[in-house]
Amino acid sequence: MAKVICPREKDYSQWYNDLVYQSGLADQSAVRGCMVIKPHGYALWENMQGTLDKMFKDTGHVNAYFPLFVPKSLFEAEEKNAEGFAKECAVVTHYRLKNDPAAKGKLMVDPDARLEEELVVRPTSEAIIWNTYRDWIQSYRDLPILINQWANVVRWEMRTRPFLRTAEFLWQEGHTAHATAQEAIEEALKMHEVYTRFAEDFMAMPVIKGAKTANERFAGAEETYTIEAMMQDGKALQAGTSHYLGQNFAKAFEVKFLTDQNREEYVYATSWGVSTRLIGALVMSHSDDDGLVLPPKLAPVQVIIVPIPKPSAEINDAAEKIMKELREQGIRVRYDLDEKNRPGFKFAEHELKGVPIRIGIGARDLEQSVVEIARRDTKEKTSVPVDQAASYSIGLLNMIQQNLFDRAVERRTQKTNFVDNWEEFEQIMNENQGFVYAHWDGSGETEDLIKEKTKATIRCIPMDNDLIENGRCILTGKPSSRRVLFAKAY
Amino acid sequence: MAKVICPREKDYSQWYNDLVYQSGLADQSAVRGCMVIKPHGYALWENMQGTLDKMFKDTGHVNAYFPLFVPKSLFEAEEKNAEGFAKECAVVTHYRLKNDPAAKGKLMVDPDARLEEELVVRPTSEAIIWNTYRDWIQSYRDLPILINQWANVVRWEMRTRPFLRTAEFLWQEGHTAHATAQEAIEEALKMHEVYTRFAEDFMAMPVIKGAKTANERFAGAEETYTIEAMMQDGKALQAGTSHYLGQNFAKAFEVKFLTDQNREEYVYATSWGVSTRLIGALVMSHSDDDGLVLPPKLAPVQVIIVPIPKPSAEINDAAEKIMKELREQGIRVRYDLDEKNRPGFKFAEHELKGVPIRIGIGARDLEQSVVEIARRDTKEKTSVPVDQAASYSIGLLNMIQQNLFDRAVERRTQKTNFVDNWEEFEQIMNENQGFVYAHWDGSGETEDLIKEKTKATIRCIPMDNDLIENGRCILTGKPSSRRVLFAKAY
Numbered sequence: 020m021a022k023v024i025c026p027r028e029k030d031y032s033q034w035y036n037d038l039v040y041q042s043g044l045a046d047q048s049a050v051r052g053c054m055v056i057k058p059h060g061y062a063l064w065e066n067m068q069g070t071l072d073k074m075f076k077d078t079g080h081v082n083a084y085f086p087l088f089v090p091k092s093l094f095e096a097e098e099k100n101a102e103g104f105a106k107e108c109a110v111v112t113h114y115r116l117k118n119d120p121a122a123k124g125k126l127m128v129d130p131d132a133r134l135e136e137e138l139v140v141r142p143t144s145e146a147i148i149w150n151t152y153r154d155w156i157q158s159y160r161d162l163p164i165l166i167n168q169w170a171n172v173v174r175w176e177m178r179t180r181p182f183l184r185t186a187e188f189l190w191q192e193g194h195t196a197h198a199t200a201q202e203a204i205e206e207a208l209k210m211h212e213v214y215t216r217f218a219e220d221f222m223a224m225p226v227i228k229g230a231k232t233a234n235e236r237f238a239g240a241e242e243t244y245t246i247e248a249m250m251q252d253g254k255a256l257q258a259g260t261s262h263y264l265g266q267n268f269a270k271a272f273e274v275k276f277l278t279d280q281n282r283e284e285y286v287y288a289t290s291w292g293v294s295t296r297l298i299g300a301l302v303m304s305h306s307d308d309d310g311l312v313l314p315p316k317l318a319p320v321q322v323i324i325v326p327i328p329k330p331s332a333e334i335n336d337a338a339e340k341i342m343k344e345l346r347e348q349g350i351r352v353r354y355d356l357d358e359k360n361r362p363g364f365k366f367a368e369h370e371l372k373g374v375p376i377r378i379g380i381g382a383r384d385l386e387q388s389v390v391e392i393a394r395r396d397t398k399e400k401t402s403v404p405v406d407q408a409a410s411y412s413i414g415l416l417n418m419i420q421q422n423l424f425d426r427a428v429e430r431r432t433q434k435t436n437f438v439d440n441w442e443e444f445e446q447i448m449n450e451n452q453g454f455v456y457a458h459w460d461g462s463g464e465t466e467d468l469i470k471e472k473t474k475a476t477i478r479c480i481p482m483d484n485d486l487i488e489n490g491r492c493i494l495t496g497k498p499s500s501r502r503v504l505f506a507k508a509y
Numbered sequence: 510m511a512k513v514i515c516p517r518e519k520d521y522s523q524w525y526n527d528l529v530y531q532s533g534l535a536d537q538s539a540v541r542g543c544m545v546i547k548p549h550g551y552a553l554w555e556n557m558q559g560t561l562d563k564m565f566k567d568t569g570h571v572n573a574y575f576p577l578f579v580p581k582s583l584f585e586a587e588e589k590n591a592e593g594f595a596k597e598c599a600v601v602t603h604y605r606l607k608n609d610p611a612a613k614g615k616l617m618v619d620p621d622a623r624l625e626e627e628l629v630v631r632p633t634s635e636a637i638i639w640n641t642y643r644d645w646i647q648s649y650r651d652l653p654i655l656i657n658q659w660a661n662v663v664r665w666e667m668r669t670r671p672f673l674r675t676a677e678f679l680w681q682e683g684h685t686a687h688a689t690a691q692e693a694i695e696e697a698l699k700m701h702e703v704y705t706r707f708a709e710d711f712m713a714m715p716v717i718k719g720a721k722t723a724n725e726r727f728a729g730a731e732e733t734y735t736i737e738a739m740m741q742d743g744k745a746l747q748a749g750t751s752h753y754l755g756q757n758f759a760k761a762f763e764v765k766f767l768t769d770q771n772r773e774e775y776v777y778a779t780s781w782g783v784s785t786r787l788i789g790a791l792v793m794s795h796s797d798d799d800g801l802v803l804p805p806k807l808a809p810v811q812v813i814i815v816p817i818p819k820p821s822a823e824i825n826d827a828a829e830k831i832m833k834e835l836r837e838q839g840i841r842v843r844y845d846l847d848e849k850n851r852p853g854f855k856f857a858e859h860e861l862k863g864v865p866i867r868i869g870i871g872a873r874d875l876e877q878s879v880v881e882i883a884r885r886d887t888k889e890k891t892s893v894p895v896d897q898a899a900s901y902s903i904g905l906l907n908m909i910q911q912n913l914f915d916r917a918v919e920r921r922t923q924k925t926n927f928v929d930n931w932e933e934f935e936q937i938m939n940e941n942q943g944f945v946y947a948h949w950d951g952s953g954e955t956e957d958l959i960k961e962k963t964k965a966t967i968r969c970i971p972m973d974n975d976l977i978e979n980g981r982c983i984l985t986g987k988p989s990s991r992r993v994l995f996a997k998a999y
Contacts, residue, residue, distance in 0.1 A: 049583055049640050050628065053576035058656065061573045083551045086543035087630075087661055087677050088599075091606070093539055095616045105606040109578075110618055111630065112602045114665040116581070116595040126585045128600050128627055137618055138540065140577075140601065140630075150539050160849065166548065171577055171661065175604040187577050359650065 022371060026308045031252045038302060039181045042311045042371050052179040052186030056295065059372060060182075062319035063298055064189065068169065070221050070317070071191065071293065074213050080165045080193060085147050087171075088138035093146045097271035100145055103238020107175040109140040109186075140173040145239065145290055148194045149268040156196060156286055158277040163206070164196040182299030183256075183509050190294035196286045198278065200265065203287035204242070207263040210291040211244040214259035222297065223314040223423035224248050224304045225431060226258060227454075227504055229479025234463045237290075241265035247478040247504065249431045250303040253453035255478045255506035258300050261291035299509075305396075305423050311373025312396055314423050315416040322352040322412050323374045327362045327381035334380045337390065337405050341378065344409035350416070370395060375419050376412050396422055437502070444493050444505075448473040454506050456481075458499035460492035469494055469505070478504045512861060516798045521742045528792060529671045532801045532861050542669040542676030546785065549862060550672075552809035553788055554679065558659065560711050560807070561681065561783065564703050570655045570683060575637050577661075578628035583636045587761035590635060593728020597665040599630040599676075630663040635729060635780055638684045639758040646686060646776055648767040653696070654686040672789030673746075673999050680784035686776045688768065690755065693777035694732070697753040700781040701734040704749035712787065713804040713913035714738050714794045715921060716748060717944075717994055719969025724953045727780075731755035737968040737994065739921045740793040743943035745968045745996035748790050751781035789999075795886075795913050801863025802886055804913050805906040812842040812902050813864045817852045817871035824870045827880065827895050831868065834899035840906070860885060865909050866902050886912055927992070934983050934995075938963040944996050946971075948989035950982035959984055959995070968994045 022041040025033040039045050044060035056064065072082070088111060095101045115132035119125040141147065148166075155161060173187045182188075193210060197203040211228065218226045226246035236243040240262035248258045269275070269285035278284050305312040315321050322345055326334045338354050345352040355365055362379070369377055379391040390408050393400045396419050403411045434453025438444045447455055459465060459477065470476050472494075486502040512531040515523040529535050534550035546554065562572075578601060585591045605622035609615040631637065638656075645651060663677045672678075683700060687693040701718065708716045716736035726733040730752035738748045759765070759775035768774055795802040805811050812835055816824045828844050835842040845855055852869070859867055869881040880898050883890045886909050893901045924943025928934045937945055949955060949967065960966050962984075976992040 046641065046644070048576050049580055049637065050576045050578045053578060055576065055641055056574040058571040058573050062571065064574075065572065081548040081552065082555065083548045084546040084554075084679065086538050086540045086545065087663065088540045088543065090539055091616060094606075095614070098614060101606075101616060105608075105616055108604070108606060109601045109628070110603040110606065111599045112618065113600040114598070116584075116591075116598060116600065116629070118595075124585070124588060126581060126591060126595055128602065138599070139606070147539065151536065151545055154536070173577065189574065 022367075024308060024310065024371075027251065034308070035299075035303060036181065038306055038311060039299075042373065044298065044302070044311075045181045047181075050186070052176060054181045054185050056189070059319060060298060063301070063313070063317060064295055066317045066319065067221075067297060068191075071213075071217055072169075074217060075167050075191075075193065078209060078213060080167045080195075082168065083166045084168055084170070085144050085151065087141055089141050089144075089147045091137045091139060093150050094139045096146060096150075097239050097268055099267070100143075100239035104142040104174070108142050109173045109175055111138040111140065141170070142172055142174045143290075143292075144168065144170070144172075144192055144194065145264070145268050145288075146272075149272040149274060149288070152196055152286070153272050153274045156274055156276050159198045159279050162196055162198045162276060162286065163202065165193075165206075166195065167191055167193040180299075182295055182302070184296075188295050190292050192290060192292040195289045196274070197289070198276065198284075198287070200287050203265075203289050204263050207242070207244055207261045207289040207291065210289070211246070211259075211261040214246050214261065214291070214293060217293075218246055218248065218258055219424065221314065221316045222301055222304070223316075223420055223427065224258070224300060225424065225428045227479060227481055227483075229481040229483075229504065231260075231479060232463070232466060232477050232503075234466050235477065237262045239264060239267050241267070245479050247506070248300055248304065249427075249434060249454060249506070250300070250509065251430065252303075253434045253451050253506075255454065255504075255508040256296075256300045256303070257478070257508065258297060259291075259293040262289060264288035264290060304427055306373065309367075310371030312423065313373035313375060315375045315420045318373060318375050319351065320353045320372075320374050321350050321416060322376045322378060323369045324352065324354045324378045324380060325362055325365050325369070326355070327379050327384075329358065330356055331382060333385055334382065337380050337385060341390075341405070341408045345412065348409070348413055350413065376415055378408055378412065394419055396426075438493065439490070441493055445473055448475045448505075448507060451507065454478075454504060456486060456502040457493040457505055458490035458501075459503050460495050460497035460499055465492060465495055474507050475505045476508055478506050478508060480504075514798060514800065517741065524798070525789075525793060526671065528796055528801060529789075532863065534788065534792070534801075535671045540676070542666060544671045544675050546679075549809060550788060553791070553803070553807060554785055556807045556809065557711075557787060558681075561703075561707055562659075564707060565657050565681075565683065568699060568703060570657045570685075572658065573656045574658055574660070575634050575641065577631055579631050579634075579637045581627045581629060583640050584629045586636060586640075587729050587758055589757070590633075590729035594632040594664070598632050599663045599665055601628040601630065631660070632662055632664045633780075633782075634658065634660070634662075634682055634684065635754070635758050635778075636762075639762040639764060639778070642686055642776070643762050643764045646764055646766050649688045649769050652686055652688045652766060652776065653692065655683075655696075656685065657681055657683045670789075672785055672792070674786075678784050678786065680782050682780060682782040685779045686764070687779070688766065688774075688777070690777050693755075693779050694753050697732070697734055697751045697779040697781065700779070701736070701749075701751040704736050704751065704781070704783060707783075708736055708738065708748055709914065711804065711806045712791055712794070713806075713910055713917060714748070714790060715914065715918045717969060717971055717973075719971040719994065721750070721969060722953070722956060722967050722993075724956050725967065727752045729754060729757050731757070735969050737996075738790055738794065739917075739924060739944055739996070740790070740999065741920065742793075743924045743941050743996075745944065745994075745998040746786075746790045746793070747968070747998065748787060749781075749783040752779060754778035754780060794917055796863065799857075800861030802913065803863035803865060805865045805910045808863060808865050809841065810843045810862075810864050811840050811906060812866045812868060813859045814842065814844045814868045814870060815852055815855050815859070816845070817869050817874075819848065820846055821872060823875055824872065827870050827875060831880075831895070831898045835902065838899070838903055840903065866905055868898055868902065884909055886916075928983065929980070931983055935963055938965045938995075938997060941997065944968075944994060946976060946992040947983040947995055948980035948991075949993050950985050950987035950989055955982060955985055964997050965995045966998055968996050968998060970994075
């Protein structure tokens with residue numbers, strides 16, 4: 020059962036779907052727009068979670084858990100937020116099924132079990148959380164509150180793609196409360212920085228840091244900070260957002276506190292989140308036509324050892340020694356003892372799954388006291404003395420991690436342009452050639468018009484000061500004081 | 510804001526609620542029957558999760574994630590299971606809200622966005638998972654599947670209590686698929702054993718192991734194994750169940766495989782789960798009128814250091830040294846630097862939160878080079894040389910863990926009776942005196958009648974062979990070959 024993956028060149032979108040399903044990351048489900056995250060995909064998510072959770076705790080946050088459901092009256096309290104999510108939310112209206120008298124063995128919604136107030140399945144938790152914070156906050160002594168939640172959320176998207184856009188997805192959402200605007204903004208920027216470090220240092224995925232335009236802000240936010248990554252096809256993927264919410268939710272839910280000056284004031288808020296969407300970003304950043312390419316720091320299995328052609332006392336012995344040494348260094352290593360399949364099949368399977376390093380141990384090689392070490396990213400193979408296999412692999416894992424990052428930077432550089440005239444801009448966007456730094460007059464109308472004409476959006480107003488310069492809007496020719504980042508996006 | 514907890518003697522149920530809310534484990538929410546798990550409660554859950562997750566992985570399981578929603582047609586496929594949960598499930602019927610034309614700023618369910626098929630919010634995931642397993646299993650080579658899921662589930666309970674019974678709760682659910690009945694039964698028993706070890710070795714909560722009667726089995730199971738713990742008021746709490754599901758779900762979802770004899774057969778299944786209910790069990794097993802008493806192995810903070818009366822260079826110095834030594838041994842230690850409150854207040858607060866060990870460092874004590882170490886379980890205090898404080902604490906943590914278990918066993922022994930006549934049985938149950946081992950004729954009718962008369966249920970048919978003996982049913986006088994465990998239960 021050889022697995023066939025559509026080449027990227029032929030159909031990038033099909034390549035992505037093939038890869039996700041065939042590498043065992045996810046499966047389709049019986050529920051519209053919802054996927055099953057299979058063990059390989061979930062193991063990747065666990066590694067992401069573990070890393071992020073530690074980063075959150077190291078920056079002073081604690082975890083908690085708030086209800087899945089938001090009563091409609093709370094949901095609608097913050098108007099912009101409600102407006103932003105109302106069109107895509109799953110609504111619970113009943114709390115019981117009963118036997119269907121018209122169809123034996125079938126159930127029907129019990130009309131007598133209608134809820135007095137409908138419950139929205141959370142698309143995000145600001146409403147339910149700020150309604151709770153009201154009881155927790157009286158004085159400045161109760162601040163800040165630095166809470167994160169790992170949870171599932173539901174947004175009834177019409178067009179879904181595994182990981183990138185699903186009706187239900189897993190994420191974390193931080194919700195913090197502060198005594199001053201400045202402290203809240205600093206918090207939002209701090210988490211923006213945490214996301215940047217995670218993307219670059221762990222996912223090996225370079226990102227552009229910036230702020231969203233007013234049009235593209237989170238519903239209910241005063242400012243949204245984002246990290247934008249380029250996928251291999253040149254399109255952008257928003258990989259994590261951090262919002263300064265001002266006093267919007269505090270006002271909607273009447274959350275006030277007594278300042279140290281004994282004055283009553285509304286509380287300042289932030290929220291920030293990343294989701295299983297990052298798995299999609301990871302796949303599209305590094306993988307190739309043979310399968311996944313995973314950064315060593317997040318790969319569920321970092322080193323796979325394959326006996327050639329099959330296990331023997333000598334091969335097992337060498338494998339055990341290498342595994343012991345690797346495990347002592349905290350490396351996730353597995354020995355493939357499956358007897359049903361031949362080495363060639365296994366090689367393909369582990370390549371498909373993105374294992375960064377494969378150590379092949381063959382009887383003939385062992386006579387020379389060497390093993391063959393293959394790296395997934397470049398497919399290079401090297402013959403290494405058995406007793407150096409572990410230390411060589413550890414060094415190689417670091418090299419692969421760095422190489423993936425460098426390759427992605429290189430790819431991004433090649434597909435990034437500074438553009439100053441509209442024809443060139445349109446052409447680049449039509450040909451899907453990547454990121455464009457261009458001038459924009461700062462108006463939402465112009466932004467909309469550009470989107471309409473080219474499908475490109477302003478991904479962010481980058482924080483990079485090198486982009487500050489006087490120029491003229493790419494579309495209207497009106498004056499502009501900095502370039503912004505345009506791209507088509509996932 | 511001194512916190513008042515109702516004493517156990519006065520009102521056990523009020524004591525429990527006071528404790529849960531005032532110690533910061535949980536809070537009420539705006540959603541009927543749903544609670545907020547606060548940071549202290551969630552930290553406890555994280556420690557439970559971490560321990561259990563490792564135990565699951567060590568026994569060969571991997572994690573995955575299946576959709577929150579179950580389409581009604583799948584939900585009703587396994588009839589007994591559906592019947593068991595139909596009366597208490599939240600049902601999503603619509604996927605959009607819209608502006609309410611009759612009320613400005615309000616939203617209403619959009620009648621045009623009615624789902625073709627209603628979605629049940631999972632009360633348990635057998636249906637959605639077995640519908641997926643059908644695609645994953647063709648031959649015996651695809652078996653076993655050993656998957657666990659960490660998730661939220663919803664059961665629309667009418668009477669709820671924090672942790673013990675809530676509409677939404679967090680849990681793990683293992684769902685495994687096997688080629689033979691024997692292998693599946695072994696799996697169910699293996700996880701039963703894992704739960705027993707977790708309850709006793711980590712929660713310090715002794716349990717009785719046994720099988721449920723047919724009346725009390727999980728809906729859709731052939732056999733349910735349970736662990737039953739005694740709470741301080743003598744009532745039983747079911748702390749974890751493991752089900753052998755036979756071929757029931759395979760038949761409902763048409764999951765067949767080719768055996769190694771090339772015969773087509775239905776797959777055998779198990780499922781097993783524990784939930785945030787365990788936090789309630791933990792509270793009720795060990796805590797006292799001053800607050801939580803947490804077993805060291807699961808306590809979010811194991812050692813708290815309090816400066817007396819407030820921090821100073823010398824005290825900080827001593828605290829740092831002790832912390833460093835404790836952290837090197839993997840102990841979770843915190844230094845209470847809060848300047849707003851005095852030591853007495855802090856002592857009460859940390860007792861309320863159940864921190865197993867408190868180290869008080871006072872200026873005068875330091876002159877003698879000693880610190881005061883207080884244990885939460887017995888409230889005993891000892892003066893210990895500063896340079897031995899860390900090693901003493903580590904030994905003490907082990908002693909506390911053991912003492913909690915011993916105390917719970919002792920309490921259970923005192924409240925366990927072997928009863929052979931009905932009057933005594935009734936009296937014990939009326940007075941809430943705990944566990945009773947009695948004979949039962951094996952019929953569901955008798956079981957129901959006993960429940961009706963006394964509110965006592967058969968908690969399990971214990972695995973303990975010492976209970977095998979001929980006798981006569983406590984109610985009907987009919988012959989019986991073993992005693993079973995009766996109790997009132999949470």
